[in-house]
Amino acid sequence: MARIxxxxxxxxxxxxxxxxxVMAQDDMDLVGVAKTRPDYAAIQASRAGLxxxxxxxxxAEAFESSGVKVKGTVEDLLSTVQVVVDATPAGVGSSYKxxxxxxxxxxVYQGGEKPDVAQVSFSSLCNYEExxxxxxxxxVSCNTTGLLRLICSLDKSLGVRSVRAFIVRRAADPGExxxxxxxxxxxxxxxxxxxxxxxxxxxxxDLDIETAAVIVPTTLMHVHHVRVRLSKRAxxxxxxxxxxxxPRIVVLPGRTGIxxxxxxxxAARFARPRADIPELVVFEDxxxxxxxEVSLFQxxxxxxxxxxxxxxxxxxxxxxxxxxxxxxxxxxxxLRIGRKYFFV
Amino acid sequence: MARIxxxxxxxxxxxxxxxxxVMAQDDMDLVGVAKTRPDYAAIQASRAGLxxxxxxxxxAEAFESSGVKVKGTVEDLLSTVQVVVDATPAGVGSSYKxxxxxxxxxxVYQGGEKPDVAQVSFSSLCNYEExxxxxxxxxVSCNTTGLLRLICSLDKSLGVRSVRAFIVRRAADPGExxxxxxxxxxxxxxxxxxxxxxxxxxxxxDLDIETAAVIVPTTLMHVHHVRVRLSKRAxxxxxxxxxxxxPRIVVLPGRTGIxxxxxxxxAARFARPRADIPELVVFEDxxxxxxxEVSLFQxxxxxxxxxxxxxxxxxxxxxxxxxxxxxxxxxxxxLRIGRKYFFV
Numbered sequence: 001m002a003r004i005x006x007x008x009x010x011x012x013x014x015x016x017x018x019x020x021x022v023m024a025q026d027d028m029d030l031v032g033v034a035k036t037r038p039d040y041a042a043i044q045a046s047r048a049g050l051x052x053x054x055x056x057x058x059x060a061e062a063f064e065s066s067g068v069k070v071k072g073t074v075e076d077l078l079s080t081v082q083v084v085v086d087a088t089p090a091g092v093g094s095s096y097k098x099x100x101x102x103x104x105x106x107x108v109y110q111g112g113e114k115p116d117v118a119q120v121s122f123s124s125l126c127n128y129e130e131x132x133x134x135x136x137x138x139x140v141s142c143n144t145t146g147l148l149r150l151i152c153s154l155d156k157s158l159g160v161r162s163v164r165a166f167i168v169r170r171a172a173d174p175g176e177x178x179x180x181x182x183x184x185x186x187x188x189x190x191x192x193x194x195x196x197x198x199x200x201x202x203x204x205x206d207l208d209i210e211t212a213a214v215i216v217p218t219t220l221m222h223v224h225h226v227r228v229r230l231s232k233r234a235x236x237x238x239x240x241x242x243x244x245x246x247p248r249i250v251v252l253p254g255r256t257g258i259x260x261x262x263x264x265x266x267a268a269r270f271a272r273p274r275a276d277i278p279e280l281v282v283f284e285d286x287x288x289x290x291x292x293e294v295s296l297f298q299x300x301x302x303x304x305x306x307x308x309x310x311x312x313x314x315x316x317x318x319x320x321x322x323x324x325x326x327x328x329x330x331x332x333x334x335l336r337i338g339r340k341y342f343f344v
Numbered sequence: 345m346a347r348i349x350x351x352x353x354x355x356x357x358x359x360x361x362x363x364x365x366v367m368a369q370d371d372m373d374l375v376g377v378a379k380t381r382p383d384y385a386a387i388q389a390s391r392a393g394l395x396x397x398x399x400x401x402x403x404a405e406a407f408e409s410s411g412v413k414v415k416g417t418v419e420d421l422l423s424t425v426q427v428v429v430d431a432t433p434a435g436v437g438s439s440y441k442x443x444x445x446x447x448x449x450x451x452v453y454q455g456g457e458k459p460d461v462a463q464v465s466f467s468s469l470c471n472y473e474e475x476x477x478x479x480x481x482x483x484v485s486c487n488t489t490g491l492l493r494l495i496c497s498l499d500k501s502l503g504v505r506s507v508r509a510f511i512v513r514r515a516a517d518p519g520e521x522x523x524x525x526x527x528x529x530x531x532x533x534x535x536x537x538x539x540x541x542x543x544x545x546x547x548x549x550d551l552d553i554e555t556a557a558v559i560v561p562t563t564l565m566h567v568h569h570v571r572v573r574l575s576k577r578a579x580x581x582x583x584x585x586x587x588x589x590x591p592r593i594v595v596l597p598g599r600t601g602i603x604x605x606x607x608x609x610x611a612a613r614f615a616r617p618r619a620d621i622p623e624l625v626v627f628e629d630x631x632x633x634x635x636x637e638v639s640l641f642q643x644x645x646x647x648x649x650x651x652x653x654x655x656x657x658x659x660x661x662x663x664x665x666x667x668x669x670x671x672x673x674x675x676x677x678x679l680r681i682g683r684k685y686f687f688v
Contacts, residue, residue, distance in 0.1 A: 016614065039601040040611045040688045066599045174564075175610030183527045220518075255410045257383040259521075266519030267384045270360065274613040344384045 003027055004318045007053075007081035007105075009034040009074060009096060011041055013173045014110055015087030017276070017307045019050065022085075024334045025311060027320065031081050034074045038066035053077040078103035083314050086110065093117060097136075106134075106317040108310060111141025111199065121202035123148040124312040124331075125246065128324030131316035139309045143167055143222055144199040146300035147211075149280045150226060151204065153246035154294070158238060159231025161292070162208035166225045167196060170261075170302055174219045186215040221261040221277070222300040230292045239294055243282055247328050248308065250342045254285035258344070261299055271343030276304035278337050308337055347371055348662045351397075351425035351449075353378040353418060353440060355385055357517050358454055359431030361620070361651045363394065366429075368678045369655060371664065375425050378418045382410035397421040422447035427658050430454065437461060441480075450478075450661040452654060455485025455543065465546035467492040468656040468675075469590065472668030475660035483653045487511055487566055488543040490644035491555075493624045494570060495548065497590035498638070502582060503575025505636075506552035510569045511540060514605075514646055518563045530559040565605040565621070566644040574636045583638055587626055591672050592652065594686045598629035602688070605643055615687030620648035622681050652681055 006022050008015050011033045022030045032051025035042045036059070043066060045052055051071040054060055060070040071077075078084060078099065083106045086093040090112025097117060100107045109117050118136035120127070126148050131137045140148065147165060154160050169188060172179035188194060194213040201207060243249050258264050268275040278301065286297035311331045315321040321330075332338050350366050352359050355377045366374045376395025379386045380403070387410060389396055395415040398404055404414040415421075422428060422443065427450045430437040434456025441461060444451045453461050462480035464471070470492050475481045484492065491509060498504050513532060516523035532538060538557040545551060587593050602608050612619040622645065630641035655675045659665040665674075676682050 037601070038599075040607065041614075043600060043688050044611065044614055174613075175606050177604040177606040255382070256387060257381070262519050262521040263384065267388065269518075269618040270385075270388055274619070344387050 002320065003029045004083055004314060004320065005029050005031050005081045006083050006085065006314055007031050007034070007077045008085045008087055009077075010087035010089070010092075011035050011045060012087065012089070013175070013303050014306065014310070015085070016041060016045075017304055018085050018087060018310045019045075021307050021311050021331075021335055022314070025330070026334075028314060032071055032077050034077055035063075038063040038068045042066070042068045051077075074099070075103070078105055081105055083108060083317060085310055085314065086113075107136040108313045108317065109136065109138040110306070111139060111144060113138055115199075115202045121199075122309065122313050122316070123152070123203050124309050124324060124328050125149050125248065126152040126203050128312060128316055128327065129322075131313060132322055133319040134317050137313050137317055139306050139313050140199055140203065142300055142302040142305045143169065143196050143224070145305050145309055146222070146224060146280050146298060147196060147200055147226070148203060149246070149248055150282070150298060151200070151207070151228070153249055154228055154230065154239070154242050157242040157245070158234050160207070160228055161231055162229040163200075163210075164227040165196070165209070165211045167194065167211060167213035168223045169213055169215045170218050170220060170222055171215050172219050173303060176219070180217070181215065182217050184217070188213040188215045218261065220265045222302055223261065224298050224300065226296055226298060228294045230294060233292050234289055234294070236287055236289045239287055239289055240284075244339070247332055247338055248279055249282060250279040250339055251282050251284045252344070254283075256344050259283075264299060267344045274303075276307075277301035278304040278307050278335065279342065280305065308332060308335060311335070346664065347373045348427055348658060348664065349373050349375050349425045350427050350429065350658060351375050351378070351421045352429045352431055353421075354430060354432035354436075355379050355389060356431065356433070357519070357647050358650065358654070359429070360385060360389075361618075361648055362429050362431060362654045363389075365651050365655050365679055366658070369674075370678075372658060376415055376421050378421055379407075382407040382412045386410070386412045395421075418443070419447070422449055425449055427452060427661060429654055429658065430457075451480040452657045452661065453480065453482040454650070455483060455488060457482055459543075459546045465543075466653065466657050466660070467496070467547050468653050468668065468672055469493050469592065470496040470547050472656060472660055472671065473666075475657060476666055477663040478661050481657050481661055483650050483657050484543055484547065486644050486646040486649045487513065487540050487568070489649050489653055490566070490568060490624050490642060491540060491544055491570070492547060493590070493592055494626070494642060495544070495551070495572070497593060498572055498574065498583070498586050501586040501589070502578050504551070504572055505575055506573040507544075507554075508571040509540070509553070509555045511538065511555060511557035512567045513557055513559045514562050514564060514566055515559050516563050517647060520563070524561070525559065526561050528561070532557040532559045562605065564609050566646055567605065568642045568644065570640055570642060572638045574638060577636050578633055578638070580631055580633045583631055583633055584628075588683070591676055591682055592623055593626060594623040594683055595626050595628045596688070598627075600688050603627075608643060611688045618647075620651075621645035622648040622652055622679065623686065624649065652676060652679060655679070
């Protein structure tokens with residue numbers, strides 16, 4: 001079987017995880033990753049045997065003196081791969097677009113880029129088909145991915161008329177030591193809707209959705225409170241069934257005693273590499289259904305939720321897998337994602 | 345070879361890790377762990393196939409209804425094992441002492457207990473021999489373990505005359521969601537010395553040591569700034585050599601770019617289960633030597649630094665291994681601890 005040659009530009013929170021996920025696939029080969037600084041992540045990548053590429057040849061010396069072997073330049077990487085995953089910091093990806101295009105590689109961007117960076121925004125459970133064979137797609141951000149997983153799963157069996165969501169965002173990723181706030185609640189932004197509603201609509205164009213968001217001083221996951229109006233009256237059982245049938249969503253039982261992101265991540269530490277939680281976690285006891293209205297709490301692991309979506313996106317743009325169900329299932333089995341692999 | 349039968353009472357931050365570490369030894373068998381509540385840790389222990397014991401038979405029902413199979417009572421556990429590791433919350437262990445003693449089991453307590461709970465306080469690099477064959481030992485706390493590793497390593501080759509340490513403590517463990525402070529620096533206590541100096545002296549009785557401590561709102565490791573006066577003038581090379589020859593100490597090079605606990609733990613997430621760092625981490629660039637005075641920064645991972653010490657303590661009290669070097673080396677190899685297993 002043809003294997004898709006993949007390169008990753010940017011080796012931070014998302015890039016590192018996508019690199020590992022690509023290596024776990026039998027239909028992809030990771031050619032290498034591009035790094036700008038020879039920091040601890042570069043040292044670890046080098047030790048793990050990854051091919052490391054730098055933006056300019058003159059940077060190689062700084063890498064080699066930190067014990068990091070350099071395989072070539074980003075241009076070298078781009079002339080080898082078929083698909084590039086851009087995992088550079090938000091907004092930087094678009095500045096690489098002309099370079100990627102010049103090399104004729106298919107492009108997978110992250111949600112930090114503006115939607116017009118790519119031909120289509122992407123969420124595996126919602127619009128895999130739209131991305132098939134495209135030259136460029138943009139995997140929507142972690143919060144948008146979480147919202148879309150919920151919405152598309154409920155819509156499939158119960159129909160969704162409208163969504164109102166309140167998003168409590170983590171302020172930084174665990175390794176970031178320069179970012180704030182440290183003691184404040186930031187209205188993000190102080191008007192509604194927050195950008196998340198717009199971002200959901202890049203995929204579900206006609207959805208009636210409003211969102212509001214705050215940023216709080218934590219590094220452990222986002223939490224959403226979501227109100228969904230269904231197309232028809234439903235029972236809690238109906239909602240539970242819809243969520244249970246959906247991949248990448250886990251309904252967390254109240255008997256676990258988990259009611260904080262601290263406990264959830266702590267439990268994951270004993271079961272998952274890096275305590276990653278790529279599943280959308282819905283708190284079972286929080287699910288309330290009245291007539292056609294559903295409300296619930298859900299938690300989104302900002303570092304890992306988009307990783308399986310990136311793998312599906314690579315497969316979709318390559319054109320090698322046209323069936324979303326097969327791609328999603330392959331990704332989830334190789335990465336051990338979903339209810340049967342959950343840790344509590 | 346005779347295998348030591350071990351039971352663990354308390355399955356929190358330390359207990360869970362010691363359980364896993366015992367299972368990794370070929371001279372020990374983990375009979376089971378005692379839990380008081382059927383929370384997510386109990387569910388995970390049950391899934392991992394651990395024997396679970398409860399304080400009272402009537403608690404079994406609550407566990408079983410959470411899907412956690414119960415093997416017996418704590419008394420059942422104690423009548424089977426030869427060594428019990430008490431990893432209950434600070435101060436609770438002493439209330440179990442009479443029960444342990446009645447069952448004639450050897451006891452390993454944690455540093456949260458007062459020193460008089462046991463015949464001897466314990467630090468592998470300092471006084472393994474004193475614990476051999478004892479009925480009860482107390483592994484000193486994480487901060488004290490970190491200080492003692494440094495002191496005994498420097499003392500071995502260079503001699504230590506006095507120690508002055510400033511300790512910046514993390515406020516809670518990552519899974520704890522009820523503990524503070526969230527926005528304050530707590531003087532701990534507002535007089536000197538802090539209890540750490542006393543605790544070091546439970547092992548190095550005549551050492552000239554003073555310590556002061558504050559608590560800050562973080563969950564990621566403690567940081568110490570330590571000033572040591574040596575018995576003689578030394579060079580930075582001498583200090584580096586002394587630290588490099590010592591097990592369980594890693595000197596972290598500046599080229600890694602790591603200057604925060606956030607980065608250190610983040611790097612560990614990509615290499616270690618739970619991002620555990622049982623080694624004492626000394627920041628190379630911070631080591632300053634002038635005449636006979638050494639100063640440096642070091643970081644202590646509160647959740648895992650005492651785990652290898654607990655394994656050594658089990659071996660010491662059992663009387664089966666009288667050579668500290670052999671026990672330490674066996675523990676470190678099985679748990680992949682030390683410079684050659686370090687992650688950056």
